[in-house]
């Protein structure tokens with residue numbers, strides 16, 4: 649707990665160095681949301697950056713692919729950093745390193761073949777530079793508005809699947825994981841770190857599904873097992889017309905948090921890496937998820953965090969997002 653408290657203090661001081669306020673601003677945000685922020689029913693914030701065609705496409709489909717947005721030298725640096733982290737040379741405070749469920753069972757050591765996700769890399773300056781890229785933020789702010797903040801970060805690795813199909817990611821909506829609203833002011837930016845196609849498990853999306861409500865999620869009953877926190881939409885129709893987003897390294901997709909998406913198994917002997925960030929307007933406000941479909945993810949997150957920091961600590965789903973305790977969520981205002 650002392651270590652955790654130390655880490656929380658250091659995270660908070662990093663946060664203070666990015667911003668002058670945090671919790672108080674978030675807590676008052678719902679007031680400002682109604683008074684000064686009146687385009688929450690729009691999917692795109694009025695701007696003079698996106699073309700009419702791009703606005704129309706995002707409104708209709710809930711995503712927008714921008715080709716060749718992140719340069720190869722940056723992607724190479726991210727890959728290198730991933731290797732440094734897997735080899736244990738670098739420890740990033742607050743970051744969770746996840747192994748594929750089969751490697752958790754087999755107790756395999758950390759490596760590029762076993763680690764499937766780095767989560768919350770805000771305190772790693774190399775990886776976090778992704779979230780600060782002007783060309784990413786230029787698009788992000790078309791959806792969040794100018795006061796964008798980073799709320800979640802991931803580097804997702806999909807090593808060749810050895811036949812267990814555990815490299816699949818079930819169809820889901822990202823809003824399931826977020827206890828704040830409005831959904832229209834949240835966006836994910838997902839950049840392919842290498843060429844991604846149907847064979848190595850590119851993203852699949854259901855165009856237009858961002859008009860659905862937030863659906864009930866649970867763990868799919870997959871024979872080989874499912875990765876921790878990989879909830880999928882309950883009773884999802886297996887015949888829905890999914891679209892494979894085949895992309896080249898550096899291409900980036902921006903998508904709405906209600907868009908139904910996931911990814912298939914990597915059936916090749918290549919890797920499939922992507923780096924992503926979720927951003928939200930600092931006018932977003934927290935909601936109480938009690939009695940909603942998000943109750944199960946709240947319970948699971950709190951159980952995991954309590955195991956790490958001990959019982960008896962006053963935690964809430966919202967507080968974890970504010971303070972980033974135990975590596976879950978963080979708020980770094982980007983003030984652009």
Ligand SMILES: O=C(O)CCC(=O)C(=O)O
Nearest residue numbers: 804817822909910911922
């Ligand atoms: O990169 C992928 O395969 C899917 C990632 C994703 O949808 C997520 O982590 O929420």
